[in-house]
Amino acid sequence: MKEEFLLGNGAIALGILEAGCQIMTSYPGTPSSEILPEVVRFSKAANLNTSIEWSVNEKVAFDNAFAAAISGKRAACCMKMVGLNVAADSFMSAAYIGNIGGLVIISCDDPGPHSSQTEQDSRLMARLGKVPVLDPGSPEEAREMIKVAFDLSEEFQVPVMVRPAIRVCHARQNITYGALESNLTKADFKREPSRWASTPKFRLIQHKALNEKHERISERFNTLTPFNMHTLEKGTSYPFGVVTGGVPSCVVQDMFEEYDRKDIPVLKLGAPYPFPERLADEFMDACDKVLVIEETDTLIEYMLRDKHKTLGRLTHHVPMEGELVPEKIEGVLNKALSDCGLPPLSDHDCGTEAFTLVGGLDLPIRKPTLCPGCPHRASFYSIRKALPKAIYPSDIGCYTLGSNLGVVDTVLDMGAGITMASGFWNAYIQDDVKKPIVATIGDSTFFHSGTTGLINAVYNDSRFILVILDNHVTAMTGMQPSITQGDRVDGRKGNAISLETIVKGCGINYLKVVDPYDTKTMIQTVKDAADHVNDPDGGIAVIISRHPCVIAFKDQAIPEQIKVRVSDECNDCGFCHTRFECPALIQDKENGKTEINELLCAECGVCIQICPQHAIEKA
Amino acid sequence: MKTINYVLTGLGGQGILFMTKVLATAALDKGYNILGAETHGMAQRGGSVVSHLRIGDARSSLIRAGAADFLLSMDESEAYRYLPYLKKGGKLFANAPSNQFPDERTAAYLEGQNIKTWAMEAAKTAMAMGSSKSTNLAMVAFYAAFDVGPLSAADLRMTVDKMSPGPFNRTNLKIFDACYETGKQMAMGN
Numbered sequence: 123m124k125e126e127f128l129l130g131n132g133a134i135a136l137g138i139l140e141a142g143c144q145i146m147t148s149y150p151g152t153p154s155s156e157i158l159p160e161v162v163r164f165s166k167a168a169n170l171n172t173s174i175e176w177s178v179n180e181k182v183a184f185d186n187a188f189a190a191a192i193s194g195k196r197a198a199c200c201m202k203m204v205g206l207n208v209a210a211d212s213f214m215s216a217a218y219i220g221n222i223g224g225l226v227i228i229s230c231d232d233p234g235p236h237s238s239q240t241e242q243d244s245r246l247m248a249r250l251g252k253v254p255v256l257d258p259g260s261p262e263e264a265r266e267m268i269k270v271a272f273d274l275s276e277e278f279q280v281p282v283m284v285r286p287a288i289r290v291c292h293a294r295q296n297i298t299y300g301a302l303e304s305n306l307t308k309a310d311f312k313r314e315p316s317r318w319a320s321t322p323k324f325r326l327i328q329h330k331a332l333n334e335k336h337e338r339i340s341e342r343f344n345t346l347t348p349f350n351m352h353t354l355e356k357g358t359s360y361p362f363g364v365v366t367g368g369v370p371s372c373v374v375q376d377m378f379e380e381y382d383r384k385d386i387p388v389l390k391l392g393a394p395y396p397f398p399e400r401l402a403d404e405f406m407d408a409c410d411k412v413l414v415i416e417e418t419d420t421l422i423e424y425m426l427r428d429k430h431k432t433l434g435r436l437t438h439h440v441p442m443e444g445e446l447v448p449e450k451i452e453g454v455l456n457k458a459l460s461d462c463g464l465p466p467l468s469d470h471d472c473g474t475e476a477f478t479l480v481g482g483l484d485l486p487i488r489k490p491t492l493c494p495g496c497p498h499r500a501s502f503y504s505i506r507k508a509l510p511k512a513i514y515p516s517d518i519g520c521y522t523l524g525s526n527l528g529v530v531d532t533v534l535d536m537g538a539g540i541t542m543a544s545g546f547w548n549a550y551i552q553d554d555v556k557k558p559i560v561a562t563i564g565d566s567t568f569f570h571s572g573t574t575g576l577i578n579a580v581y582n583d584s585r586f587i588l589v590i591l592d593n594h595v596t597a598m599t600g601m602q603p604s605i606t607q608g609d610r611v612d613g614r615k616g617n618a619i620s621l622e623t624i625v626k627g628c629g630i631n632y633l634k635v636v637d638p639y640d641t642k643t644m645i646q647t648v649k650d651a652a653d654h655v656n657d658p659d660g661g662i663a664v665i666i667s668r669h670p671c672v673i674a675f676k677d678q679a680i681p682e683q684i685k686v687r688v689s690d691e692c693n694d695c696g697f698c699h700t701r702f703e704c705p706a707l708i709q710d711k712e713n714g715k716t717e718i719n720e721l722l723c724a725e726c727g728v729c730i731q732i733c734p735q736h737a738i739e740k741a
Numbered sequence: 742m743k744t745i746n747y748v749l750t751g752l753g754g755q756g757i758l759f760m761t762k763v764l765a766t767a768a769l770d771k772g773y774n775i776l777g778a779e780t781h782g783m784a785q786r787g788g789s790v791v792s793h794l795r796i797g798d799a800r801s802s803l804i805r806a807g808a809a810d811f812l813l814s815m816d817e818s819e820a821y822r823y824l825p826y827l828k829k830g831g832k833l834f835a836n837a838p839s840n841q842f843p844d845e846r847t848a849a850y851l852e853g854q855n856i857k858t859w860a861m862e863a864a865k866t867a868m869a870m871g872s873s874k875s876t877n878l879a880m881v882a883f884y885a886a887f888d889v890g891p892l893s894a895a896d897l898r899m900t901v902d903k904m905s906p907g908p909f910n911r912t913n914l915k916i917f918d919a920c921y922e923t924g925k926q927m928a929m930g931n
Binding site: 129372447449485488 | 752761762765766769774775776777778779780788789799800801802803804805806807808818821822824825826844846847850873
């Protein structure tokens with residue numbers, strides 16, 4: 123046996139392999155990104171034959187796993203919750219059709235949000251797709267739930283979702299584990315077109331069969347201890363009880379223990395859908411009022427279906443947005459208990475006084491910024507310099523932080539940098555206005571969701587400049603290898619895909635490749651591209667701005683280290699630290715000039731090119 | 742055992758994760774259960790980073806505001822930012838000049854909450870001794886000198902020894918011993 127202080131995503135990976143999963147696919151996204159690499163680590167250490175891939179996007183990942191599952195193998199795919207939107211088309215259909223080998227979808231939620239566009243609750247997607255869902259509260263529970271999910275999926279021939287929230291994924295816990303064994307099930311796809319390729323008439327039959335499965339799974343969930351359980355004493359009635367699940371259930375249980383509140387019963391629903399009706403009825407019948415504390419939306423609260431007894435988001439007892447951090451839950455419980463005429467847990471102000479005090483201290487605002495030496499910063503500088511009045515639709519990745527440089531106007535979803543660029547063009551050209559538009563997208567995002575939009579824009583003759591920021595890596599989510607390099611997650615070589623070939627294949631005739639560290643050339647390239655866009659015989663212009671990520675490929679990214687210093691010409695105009703926004707350049711208020719933070723400086727030398735006073739020079 | 746709660750803070754790049762691992766490993770070696778919560782994703786270099794570590798049998802990885810026993814901060818501003826997490830009677834250890842910390846604006850609050858604070862210039866000490874990257878270990882050593890909580894100075898030093906790879910081992914232990922000594926002097930002065 124081994125013990126490790128394992129990340130929640132590591133515990134999930136362990137559960138996946140302990141369940142005998144043979145095929146594992148994913149697309150990175152916080153907070154899910156570490157699951158797949160951890161599967162690789164455990165699989166390699168145990169010498170398993172697991173097939174593991176970073177797929178190009180979540181839909182691709184889902185379909186790959188689905189095919190394996192209907193061939194009789196155990197398969198899993200994982201993603202962040204907005205990734206499930208990308209896979210939604212497949213996901214919605216999958217439960218109708220069902221599977222043979224266990225199929226588990228791990229959709230990681232980000233209440234907060236800490237690193238996402240939305241706070242959507244994957245459990246609601248599960249309900250929409252009629253996919254049973256398990257909601258773990260801790261790494262250890264997530265590991266156990268994954269195994270149960272595979273068994274349920276195989277028994278009922280339906281995909282099962284596990285929904286860990288960020289506080290499970292990025293929690294750490296000491297986890298003990300033993301030897302892992304290979305699952306040697308062979309692929310055996312049995313043709314059955316009426317099932318695997320069913321027409322609408324058969325879909326109705328499948329839908330009915332799915333609903334019947336749900337009745338049986340709901341019955342199973344009534345007794346699925348310890349995931350689903352209550353703490354009622356037989357024959358006792360209570361003025362107040364709490365219904366909870368997932369991460370908040372751990373907070374509630376900790377707090378009731380700490381404050382010794384055995385008088386408040388808890389119904390824990392770690393498997394909330396299909397809803398365990400009988401278990402919930404027992405609880406509702408024994409309590410005069412129940413407070414629902416669930417993350418992030420209102421799945422359980424609606425399922426309870428008793429307006430007169432239920433307190434929660436719909437009664438404004440629980441906040442409708444934001445993460446349910448423990449101090450918030452304490453406040454919610456105190457308020458609800460008081461409203462029901464019961465003693466609160468504590469007289470704590472939930473940190474209000476201290477947070478107010480700290481809020482008044484003028485502490486430095488530490489917003490996320492692009493790293494020192496980041497090639498994206500140089501690209502954004504040149505784009506703005508060349509076309510300061512353009513609209514800048516952008517996309518999802520590190521370069522979203524280009525908003526700090528004023529060169530990111532819109533971020534909607536993966537790929538929208540391109541599709542919104544054509545949308546802006548169409549909106550303006552209808553009024554006979556040729557609006558300059560410069561879209562930015564990263565290499566990984568371009569492969570994920572960019573090509574369809576580009577093909578559409580070429581086909582419909584929209585006009586804009588597209589800058590593909592190619593840094594050879596999926597940086598924001600933790601340096602996953604890029605398709606352009608052909609490196610696979612398990613270290614094996616795949617086939618590298620050339621961005622140039624794909625761009626040309628989308629019908630683009632105007633393509634330039636530049637190194638953004640050479641800002642002079644890049645500015646001119648953007649200006650030339652604008653001429654092509656405006657030429658009646660022109661079209662969309664694509665610029666690949668290519669420079670390796672300074673974190674992932676330090677030596678390649680900075681082949682010649684350029685130490686810089688600030689000369690007396692510096693007049694403290696602030697351009698370099700506020701507009702160019704390099705964290706290594708700081709304002710020295712006492713001396714009225716800029717100072718270099720040598721600990722942070724990447725020695726890229728780009729700031730020499732951008733200083734309006736030419737006051738930054740080689741040291 | 743009652744759960745002991747640590748909030749660890751600093752700036753991205755200062756090695757909060759390693760600091761957490763040192764405390765966690767020491768606790769694990771003593772046979773305690775541990776649970777932690779980390780910041781990932783958008784937190785970039787220079788951003789505010791926080792890590793929660795709970796020693797004992799807690800279920801939830803997050804520490805409630807007003808429930809932390811100890812706050813260890815590698816940055817002065819971040820020490821103030823996470824002040825609300827300390828409980829009444831909690832203890833704060835900061836990488837800051839000891840004659841300027843804490844800020845007088847927080848004095849009344851700290852006194853009202855009976856929160857004790859200690860500060861040393863851990864980053865300067867680490868840098869002067871040859872490893873600016875070891876501020877995290879310097880803070881662990883400084884904390885260890887006060888002998889509060891379930892982990893002894895000997896436990897922590899042994900863990901640092903075990904977790905510092907070859908070329909860094911000597912420097913790290915030297916820094917540990919120096920900062921432990923600074924802390925010891927302060928602890929005896931109180």
